[in-house]
Every structure is written in structure tokens, then in C-alpha cells.
Amino acid sequence: MTDTAADSADRSLTQDGPAVRLWMIDASAYIFRAYHALPPLTRKSDGLPVGAVQGYCNMLWKLIRDMKGDDGPTHLVAVFDHSEKTFRNAMYDQYKANRSAPPEDLIPQFPLVREATAAFGVHCVELPGYEADDLIATYACKARDAGGEAVIVSSDKDLMQLIGPSVVMWDPMKERRLAEEAVFEKFGVTPDKVVEVQALIGDSVDNVPGAPGIGPKTAAQLILEFGDLDTLLARAHEIKQPKRRETLIEFADQIRLSRELCRLDCNAPAPEPIDDFLVRHPDPERLAEFLDRMEFRSLRSRVGDGKAPATNGTAFVARPKAPSAPVATPRYGQVPAGPAEVQTVDHEAYHCVQTLEDLDRWIARATEAGVIGFDTETDALSATHAGLCGVSLAIGPNDACYIPLTHAHPPAPNAGGLDFGGESDQREPLTQIDKPTALARLKPLLENPAVLKVMQNGKYDIAVMARRGIRVAPFDDTMLISYVLEGGLHGHGMDELARLHLGHDPIAFKTVAGTGKAQKSFKHVELKPATCYAAEDADVTLRLWRILKPRLAEEGLVTVYETLERGMPAVLADMERAGVRVDPDRLKRLSSEFGLRMAELEQQAHELAGRPFNVGSPRQIGDILFGEMALTGGKKTASGQWETGAATLEALALTHDLPRVLLDWRQLSKLKGTYTDALIEAADKTTDRVHTSYQLAAATTGRLASSDPNLQNIPIRTETGRQIRQAFIAAPGHVLISADYSQIELRLLAHIGDIPELKRAFAAGIDIHTATASEMFGVPVDQMDPETRRRAKAINFGIVYGISAFGLAAQLNIDQGEAGAYIKTYFERFPGIRTYMDATKAQVRETGMVSTVFGRRIHIPAIHSKSGAERQFGERAAINAPIQGAAADIIRRAMMRMPGALVEAGLSTKMLLQVHDELVFEAPESEAERAIAVIKRTMEGAAEPAVALTVPLVVDARAAANWDEAH
Structure with a gap:
């Protein structure tokens, strides 16, 4: 009988001696993790791309160091994909057909990674016609069946079907052991049923078709209910839900095919015996030669001869643990509390760096690590004016430090908050x-392209350091990664993420700085508690990154993060630092005028009421309107007070003068307090520039928010609003440029909903509201009257927000029946819009989320509420979210491209503000015309090449001395 490699592999496991502990590295996953996690890197000598190779080497070396000990492997192998075509392509020619080619700069790195693996003394295997997953499955089964153990070094969900007795997975990024409970957490079923769930849900990444419309939650429920896939398909006629029943019957063969595509082959031809995978030290000369040739000098110094000592890091647990209690299936929309095995935060382990020698040691260690947590501590909330108290670095769990820079003793006691010297002068100076x-x-560390800086809300830290001449790059932002993964499910602040994913409550700021009048600046916090607080921030941030970043690849969201989020903090930090100039004298005059007008309105309100009252008191207003004046339509709140909100007053103002006067007074009061007075206070006294702060993860749709001060809610269409915008001016010799997308949400509705009538109007450049009115009411475009156009405009804009007949009636001042007839006519003329809305509502009910055309996920938890009103709100939000979200995505793409486009054109124009669909720039007068051309071209082409819109994007741009004239 021929002694085949497979026979040899089987016999090697039955020999006397210690049981085989086979560890298998999913090499493809390592490569792509390395490529996407780190910035591009080229070999200095010839420009060869080597970033993925360097990242792979670092990961492989860490694994080799960490695997020492009793539970470490006896055998180790890296398993590669041989080629794209496998036996599955013969089964289904569209398998993986939608996968794009690897990035150009990654292709030459594939053979170098194989060379690196061999240089580190790790055996490589691959097999034509099979995927790496099939080889991993084959070797895992051989090791298990012969009484050994298998550890799969990967977090790929497709490999979870192999988990069971003597087979576990190890996620090297999260440093988490994945056993049966992790499978149940991911799929809602045990490992032996994973393939059956995958057969139903399909896989968009591998182009496995599955059952249309059946998501993970439904798939798990069906398998748990019927026991297995074959039984489910045989009894599909018993399912009560018509759509689900019809899908399972109609697509039964497709589902069975999907099962075969997802099932790993445990009987693939083993190309080499397991004996060949014995753990061995690398050849020092070969390893040194490879690292030198790659010019990985830092790694070369760390690796030495390649004989890695055991580390004190997180230990691997290869042997399966005793069976745990059953894990409850998480409800859809709930996020698991995080990995069960998280190293406890040890504040005593943190280090306070107070000498240059110590600082140099930490910088060297951080450089070696390649990925670090980074945070700043300041004495104020505004990044553009805050003083820097210190910075913190984290290299690993509990391996973090704080570097105090400007801490000082608090003012002497009994000095009334002032420090007059004397006794305080005798205090020991801080080191x-x-x-x-x-x-x-x-x-050099913070600007080192080979060291990834991980931050939480990194825009703030980037801005703080930029004011001190340091451009922090490259970086990842855990807040934004969480926002991409779970936007709409929860907040994305560090404390909430730490509780959610780490089960840890970080130190509260008030714990170290106090509260109220007793609160002190962070620079006055003693160094010990300051170190615990600051170092913990960097430590927790790095821990969160290790948990969240791999999920981007696992869930197919890397492109969303890279193209819509990762570049935004640096862009916004520059905009915030630049600020926008205001005219304080004009603002003061406006504030005075508003105050005088408010006084007149107050007097007018008193005369209409027949007595003096506090026009700012909702209670007194309610008592006068509904008590003394006995106006109808009043409603009381739960507290027994009359409701006097804007909607109530607007309705009353149709027939009474006092409510209109009160509305005018409130509008002026808001403008005066929120803008004219606040802008004067917010303006820098030396530059007269206002520096707003943008929030990236505030709205679920991707829209930015602005605060301190909020510059996004200044009224556009009112005279008072325009007066405030006139106070935003350009610097001498410059102009402001306002560039605004024209009707972008309606254009996106036409594209997303595939509405031919709207597409034709946009393509022809016809006014969309006139075209809609003509389509609805049969009036020729050239005979359109303003009132008919106004009604069509109200429906156009209202329809994407789910406007009701009641809401439209109030807006157009018509009866509800007429408004309902308008909406019915609208859907009759544009049936594609109704189709889009119905499909979107069905999708959100099934999956709990919707997506933009750029792949941004927007979760809508309200869709599963017990309250009917909340579910209806969820449906309206789901209809609008893909449209508003796509508009937000487009302007984000434009903003990230804009600085480079302006520089490439040789322009000094700066981007200052973003107000939803509008960007505001400041340009020298001499280059305004050229700048407008670049700005329009960049904004109008922002969707490409990711999405080829079927309607043109149009940007209106104009230059003027102030914002109002430019708009």
C-alpha cells in the first residue's frame, strides 16, 4: 500500500508520547487584518509596499511569544488559500463572484508573507482547489479524532462550525478563547447547527445566496424550532407567516446549495503529515536576513535570534473548559456585554512618568509595540483654547502611563480661589x-507612520496636539468604530463602551476633580489620582480597539469606516482650529435691536391679555390663553399645566393675535440668547473668530452636530436669521464661499427609489417642485402658479419624513381630507416611492436596521417596541434614514477629499464650516473663482467611484463678503 501523506498524518497522532496540540493560523485573516489595521508602508530603498508584511510579522511574533507554556502547541502551521477558484465554484459559478480584486499594493505582499512565515520557523500549507478553511477543518478533525487538541487561531465566523470537544478557536486580536458559548452568542445555535443557519441567511461577502429576506434571528429561530434544515424544508408548508413559508418552499434548492457552499470539507487531501508541523525555533540567520531585507529594523532588534521567551501577557487556554451553563440567545438589537475573559483593570499598575529617561523608555516600548492607546488631559473642554495638562500612553492591558506636563499645586487654602504666594511658595514643587x-x-512617536495611535473621540486630541505643532497620525478612533458597528443601538462614549464590552466602569472625572463649586482644574489634581484617571483612559481605549476593530472586517464594514469615518477627525480638527470670523459690533447692534423689539412685543402681549404677565412663563401663558381668554384646543400636561409649545401656539395664531406675538417674542429671545449674545461671548477676543465643536457620532444617520456654539440651526429663511448670518464675515482681503447641494435628498430619493419621473426632471434640469406639481395636478410647467408649486414642494420634502395628512394639512392650512387626497395622488403619480417605502419598512421589521447606498448601517430599535406609536416612528425613521444618511455620507466623502483637492490646485482656501448640505470656505479674493470650480467638482463627484448615482448632484456656490450674501 502506498504510504500517502494523509496516512502518515493519521499514524503520527497515534504514536506514543504527549498528545498532539495542533495550532493552526488562519494566515489569510492575519494578512488582511494587518493590511487594514495599519497605514500603508513602503520599503525606503525601492518603494515596495510592505505594510501588511510588517503587520503580519508583528502578529506572528506576538503569537510565538505568547504560546509558550504547558498549554502551548506541540505543532504549529500557517494555512493559506492557494487560489480563488475551488471546488465550490464548480458547484456554483457565482461563488465569491462579487469579491473585488485585492488592493494593488497588497498583491506583491502575498509571497513575502509566505516567506516571512517560513523565516519565523512556522510551516506553511495550502492546497489547490480548496480553501484554507477546508484544510483547517481537515487537520482539526484529524487531531481531534486521534485524541489530540486543535486550536484555530482566527475569529472567522465560518470556522465556528468546527468548534466542539477538543477543538476551540483563539481570537488573537481580542485575546479571547472562542468555545461553544461564543458560537451561541454569534449564531443563536450550537456549532453543529451553524451551517444550517448560514444556509438560510446566506453570505453577501462570499455571494452565498441563502433564503431571500431571512436574517440571522429568524434563521436561528427556525432551526431551533424544527431541529434541522432538512426537517424545516420538508415541513415548510406548516409555517404560518405567508412570506416566510413561500420563500422556504420556492428557494429550497437554493438553500440546500447554500448549505453545501458553507459546509467545510473535513476530508480534504492533507498535503503534508502533521509531524511536519512540529514547533521549532527559526533559523537565526535566515530570519535576520529576511528582516534586514524588508528593512524592519525595529522588529529585527526585538526578535533577536527568534527564540522567544514566555511572556506575562494573557495566557492561551487551549484545552476545552468544562461545559458551561446554557447561554440564552441574545435578543435582536442587544449587544453582548463583551468577552467573558477580560483582564481586570489594575490602577496600581499604571506608571507616572516624571523623568526624561523614563519617558524615553516608554517611547521606545511604544514604538516597538506598533499600536498604542493615546489620550490627552486638558484644563478646559474647548480643544482650541485648552491648556495641555499631560498625555497618556497604553501598550497593553494595565501597561499604561501618564506623563504630567503642567500640573501645579492648587491655590493656597483660604485664599478665596486666588494664590497670593506666601505659604504656597513653600510647598514642594511637583516633579x-x-x-x-x-x-x-x-x-516622532505621535507622527511615526509605523505606529498606530488609538484614541477615543480622537478629534479632540488631534486638535489639542496640532496647536502644539504635532500632527498625530496614523490613528484609529474607537468611538467611530463603534458608531459604524452599532449606530443607533447605544451611545459611543468611552464609559458606555467600557461597561458594554469590558464590564468595567471607568473612574469618573468628578471622582478626581470634585463637583460644583469645589471642582478643580485637572492641572490641580494630585499626580497619583491623575495617573490612575488618565492612564485608564488610554488603557480602556486600546482594549476597546482590540475588541471592536476586528469586527469591521468580520461584518464587512471596513470600507464604511475607512471611507466615511476615519479621515473625518483630522479634517474637522483643522476646521475647528481655523474658526470663522464674526463682526462683534454688528452682533452687539443686533442684540440691542432684538432686545428693544422683545420689549415692544412684551408690551403688546400685555395689552392683548389685558394685564401684565411674564411672557417667558409657560404656566402664566397657559392660564391666560385657556383660563382667562377661554380659547379652545387647550390640553394639559401630566403635571396639570397647560401645553403652550410652538405647535399649540401656531394653531391658535391662525385666529388670535396674542399667540402670534408670543411666538415672535420666543423666536427673538432664542436668537438673542443662542446667537447674538452667545457669539459675542464665544468669539476669541484677539481674532474675533468663533470656534465651534463638531460631534461625529451624534446622529444615527451620519449627520454632524455642532455645539459651543451651535452654528447649524441659524434660521435661513427669516429676516432675523439672515441678519445673524450677515455678522459672519471674511478676513480682510478674503471672501466667504458657500457651497450647497441642491435638493440632494430628493435626488437621492429618485436614485434609491428608482423613480423615473423624478430622474427625468433632474436630468433635464427642470425645477423639481414645478415638475412634481405638473405631474400631480396636470398643470403645464410653463403655466405653473406659485401656490400650486408650494403645495408640491411641501409634499416633496414631507414625504421622505413620513408626513401625515394631519401634518400636511397644518403646513398648507387646508383641511385634512384635502391633504390626504394630495398624498394619495402623489403616490399614484409616483408609485416607485410607495414601493420603496413599503420595502424599507419590511426590511427594518425583519432586520432591525437599514443601510445607505454606501453601506452605513442605521439600527432602528424602536421598530421592535411594544408601543404602536413608537413602531410607527421607527418606520418613518427607517424610510428617511437611507436618504438622509446617504446625503450625510456624500458630504463626508467630499469633506475628506477637499483639503487635498485644494492643495493640489495650489489654493490656500480653507474649509471652515459644515451645515448639513452646505460647506463654507474662506478664500483670498484673488483665488475665489478657481476655488469655487474645485469645490463644485469635488462635491459633485463625491459619491464616485463607490456609487454611480443615476441622477446628477448639483452644487450651488457663491462668494461674498459675508455668509448671508454668499448663501
Whole structure:
């Protein structure tokens, strides 16, 4: 009989001696993780791309160091994909057909990664016609069946079907052991049923068709209910839900095919015996030669001869644990509380860096690590004016430090908050590194392209450091990664994410700084508690990154993060630092005028009421309107007070003068307090520039929010609003440019809903509201009257927000029946819109989320509420979210491209503000015309190449001395 490699592999496991512990590295996953996690890197000598190779080497070396010990492997192998075509393509020619080619700069790195694996002494295997997953399955089954153990070094969900007795997975990024409970957490079923769930849900990444419209939750429920896939398909006629029943019957063969595509082959020809995979030290000369050739000098110094000592890091647990209690299936929309095995935060392990020698050691270690947590501590909330108290670095769990720079003793007691010297002068000075010296040492690390800086809400830290001449790059932002993964499910602040994913409550700021009048600046916090607080921020941020970042690849959201989020913090930080100039004298005059007008309105209100009252008191207003004046339509709140909100007053103002006067007074009061007075206070006294702060993860749709001050809610169409915009001016010799997308949401509705009538109107450049009115009411375009156009405009804009007949009636001042007839006519003329709305509502009910055309996920938890009103709100939100979200995505893409486009054109124009669909720039007068051309071209082409819109994007741009004239 021929002694085949497979026979040899089987016999090697039955020999006397210690049981085989086979560890298998999913090499393809390592490569792509390395490529996407780190910035591009080229070999200096010839420009060869080597970033993925360097990241792969670092990951492989860490694994080799960490696997020492009793539970470490006896055998180790890296398993590669041989080629794209496998036996599955013969089964289904569209398998993986939608996968794009690897990035151009990654292709030359594939053979180098194989060379790197061999240089580190790790065996490589691959097999033509089979995927790496099939080889992993084959070797895992051989090791298990012969009484050994298998550890699969990967977090790929497709490999979870192999988990069971003596077979576990190890996620190297989260440092988490994946056993049966992790499978149930992911799929809602045990490992032996994973393939059957996958057969139903399909896989968009691999182009496995599955059952249309059946998501993970439904698939798990069906398999649990019927026991297995064959029984389910045989009894599909018993399912009560018509759509689900019809899908399972109609697509039964497709589902069975999907099962075969998802099922891993445990009987693939083993190309080499397991004995060949014995753990061995690398050849020092071969390893050194490879690292030198790649010019990985830092890694070369760390690796040495390649004989890695055991580390004190998180230990691997290869042997399966005793069976745990059954894990409850998480409800859809609930996020698991995080990995069960999380290293406890140890504040005593944190280090306070107070000498240059110590700082240099930390910088060297951080450089070696390649990925670090980074955070700043300041004495104010505004990044554009805050003083820097210190910075913190994290290299691993509990391996973090704080570098104080400007801490000082608090003012002497009994000095009324002032420090007059005397007794305080005798206090021991704090030991700190001179700030300019420390920043000079930190600058190369924070700007090092080979070291990834991980931050939480990194825009703030980027802006703080940029004011000190340091451009922090490259970076990842855990807040934004969470926002991409779970937008709409919860908040994305560090404390909430730490509780959610780490089961840890970080130190509260008030714990170290106090509250109320007793609160002190962070620079006055003693160094010990300051170190615990600051170092914990960097530590927790890095831990969160290790959990969240791999999920981007697992869930197919890497492109969303990279193209819609990752570049935004740096862009916004520059915009915030630039600020926008205001005319304080004009604002003061406006504030005075508003105050005088408010006084007149107050007097007018008193005369209409027949007595003096506090026009700012809702209670007194309610008593007068509904008590003394006995107006109809009043409703009381739960507290027994009359409701006097804007909607109530607007309705009353149709027939009474007092409510209209009160509305005018409230509008002026808001403008005066929120804008004219607040802008004067917010403006920098030396530059007269206002520096707003943008929030990236505030709205579920991707829209930005603005605060301190909010510059996104200044009224556009009122005279008072325009007066405030006139106070935003350009610097001498410059102009402001306002560039605004024209009707972008209606254009996106035409594209997403595939509405031929709207597409034709946009393509022809016809006014869309006139075209809609003509389509609805049969009036020729050239005979359109303003009132008919106004009604069509109200429906156009209202329809994407789910406007009701009641709402439209109130807006157009018509009766509800007429408004309902308008909406009915609208859907009759544009049936594609109704189709889009119905399909979107069905999708959100099934999956709990919707997506934009750029792949942004928007979760809508309200859709599963017990309240009917909340579910209806969820449906309206789901209809609007893909449209508003796509508009937000487009302007984000434009903003990230804009600085480079302006520089490439040789322009000094700066982007200052974003107000939803509008961007505001400041340009020298001499280059305004050229700048407008670049701005329009960049904004109008922002969707490409990701999405080829079927309607043109149009940008209106104009230059003027102030914002109002430019708009």
C-alpha cells in the first residue's frame, strides 16, 4: 500500500508520547487584518509596499511569544488559500463572484508573507482547489479524532462550525478563547447547527445566496424550532407567516446549495503529515536576513535570534473548559456585554512618568509595540483654547502611563480661589518633565507612520496636539468604530463602551476633580489620582480597539469606516482650529435691536391679555390663553399645566393675535440668547473668530452636530436669521464661499427609489417642485402658479419624513381630507416611492436596521417596541434614514477629499464650516473663482467611484463678503 501523506498524518497522532496540540493560523485573516489595521508602508530603498508584511510579522511574533507554556502547541502551521477558484465554484459559478480584486499594493505582499512565515520557523500549507478553511477543518478533525487538541487561531465566523470537544478557536486580536458559548452568542445555535443557519441567511461577502429576506434571528429561530434544515424544508408548508413559508418552499434548492457552499470539507487531501508541523525555533540567520531585507529594523532588534521567551501577557487556554451553563440567545438589537475573559483593570499598575529617561523608555516600548492607546488631559473642554495638562500612553492591558506636563499645586487654602504666594511658595514643587522637551520627544512617536495611535473621540486630541505643532497620525478612533458597528443601538462614549464590552466602569472625572463649586482644574489634581484617571483612559481605549476593530472586517464594514469615518477627525480638527470670523459690533447692534423689539412685543402681549404677565412663563401663558381668554384646543400636561409649545401656539395664531406675538417674542429671545449674545461671548477676543465643536457620532444617520456654539440651526429663511448670518464675515482681503447641494435628498430619493419621473426632471434640469406639481395636478410647467408649486414642494420634502395628512394639512392650512387626497395622488403619480417605502419598512421589521447606498448601517430599535406609536416612528425613521444618511455620507466623502483637492490646485482656501448640505470656505479674493470650480467638482463627484448615482448632484456656490450674501 502506498504510504500517502494523509496516512502518515493519521499514524503520527497515534504514536506514543504527549498528545498532539495542533495550532493552526488562519494566515489569510492575519494578512488582511494587518493590511487594514495599519497605514500603508513602503520599503525606503525601492518603494515596495510592505505594510501588511510588517503587520503580519508583528502578529506572528506576538503569537510565538505568547504560546509558550504547558498549554502551548506541540505543532504549529500557517494555512493559506492557494487560489480563488475551488471546488465550490464548480458547484456554483457565482461563488465569491462579487469579491473585488485585492488592493494593488497588497498583491506583491502575498509571497513575502509566505516567506516571512517560513523565516519565523512556522510551516506553511495550502492546497489547490480548496480553501484554507477546508484544510483547517481537515487537520482539526484529524487531531481531534486521534485524541489530540486543535486550536484555530482566527475569529472567522465560518470556522465556528468546527468548534466542539477538543477543538476551540483563539481570537488573537481580542485575546479571547472562542468555545461553544461564543458560537451561541454569534449564531443563536450550537456549532453543529451553524451551517444550517448560514444556509438560510446566506453570505453577501462570499455571494452565498441563502433564503431571500431571512436574517440571522429568524434563521436561528427556525432551526431551533424544527431541529434541522432538512426537517424545516420538508415541513415548510406548516409555517404560518405567508412570506416566510413561500420563500422556504420556492428557494429550497437554493438553500440546500447554500448549505453545501458553507459546509467545510473535513476530508480534504492533507498535503503534508502533521509531524511536519512540529514547533521549532527559526533559523537565526535566515530570519535576520529576511528582516534586514524588508528593512524592519525595529522588529529585527526585538526578535533577536527568534527564540522567544514566555511572556506575562494573557495566557492561551487551549484545552476545552468544562461545559458551561446554557447561554440564552441574545435578543435582536442587544449587544453582548463583551468577552467573558477580560483582564481586570489594575490602577496600581499604571506608571507616572516624571523623568526624561523614563519617558524615553516608554517611547521606545511604544514604538516597538506598533499600536498604542493615546489620550490627552486638558484644563478646559474647548480643544482650541485648552491648556495641555499631560498625555497618556497604553501598550497593553494595565501597561499604561501618564506623563504630567503642567500640573501645579492648587491655590493656597483660604485664599478665596486666588494664590497670593506666601505659604504656597513653600510647598514642594511637583516633579514633571519640561513641557517643550517632553513634546519634542513625543513628536516622532505621535507622527511615526509605523505606529498606530488609538484614541477615543480622537478629534479632540488631534486638535489639542496640532496647536502644539504635532500632527498625530496614523490613528484609529474607537468611538467611530463603534458608531459604524452599532449606530443607533447605544451611545459611543468611552464609559458606555467600557461597561458594554469590558464590564468595567471607568473612574469618573468628578471622582478626581470634585463637583460644583469645589471642582478643580485637572492641572490641580494630585499626580497619583491623575495617573490612575488618565492612564485608564488610554488603557480602556486600546482594549476597546482590540475588541471592536476586528469586527469591521468580520461584518464587512471596513470600507464604511475607512471611507466615511476615519479621515473625518483630522479634517474637522483643522476646521475647528481655523474658526470663522464674526463682526462683534454688528452682533452687539443686533442684540440691542432684538432686545428693544422683545420689549415692544412684551408690551403688546400685555395689552392683548389685558394685564401684565411674564411672557417667558409657560404656566402664566397657559392660564391666560385657556383660563382667562377661554380659547379652545387647550390640553394639559401630566403635571396639570397647560401645553403652550410652538405647535399649540401656531394653531391658535391662525385666529388670535396674542399667540402670534408670543411666538415672535420666543423666536427673538432664542436668537438673542443662542446667537447674538452667545457669539459675542464665544468669539476669541484677539481674532474675533468663533470656534465651534463638531460631534461625529451624534446622529444615527451620519449627520454632524455642532455645539459651543451651535452654528447649524441659524434660521435661513427669516429676516432675523439672515441678519445673524450677515455678522459672519471674511478676513480682510478674503471672501466667504458657500457651497450647497441642491435638493440632494430628493435626488437621492429618485436614485434609491428608482423613480423615473423624478430622474427625468433632474436630468433635464427642470425645477423639481414645478415638475412634481405638473405631474400631480396636470398643470403645464410653463403655466405653473406659485401656490400650486408650494403645495408640491411641501409634499416633496414631507414625504421622505413620513408626513401625515394631519401634518400636511397644518403646513398648507387646508383641511385634512384635502391633504390626504394630495398624498394619495402623489403616490399614484409616483408609485416607485410607495414601493420603496413599503420595502424599507419590511426590511427594518425583519432586520432591525437599514443601510445607505454606501453601506452605513442605521439600527432602528424602536421598530421592535411594544408601543404602536413608537413602531410607527421607527418606520418613518427607517424610510428617511437611507436618504438622509446617504446625503450625510456624500458630504463626508467630499469633506475628506477637499483639503487635498485644494492643495493640489495650489489654493490656500480653507474649509471652515459644515451645515448639513452646505460647506463654507474662506478664500483670498484673488483665488475665489478657481476655488469655487474645485469645490463644485469635488462635491459633485463625491459619491464616485463607490456609487454611480443615476441622477446628477448639483452644487450651488457663491462668494461674498459675508455668509448671508454668499448663501
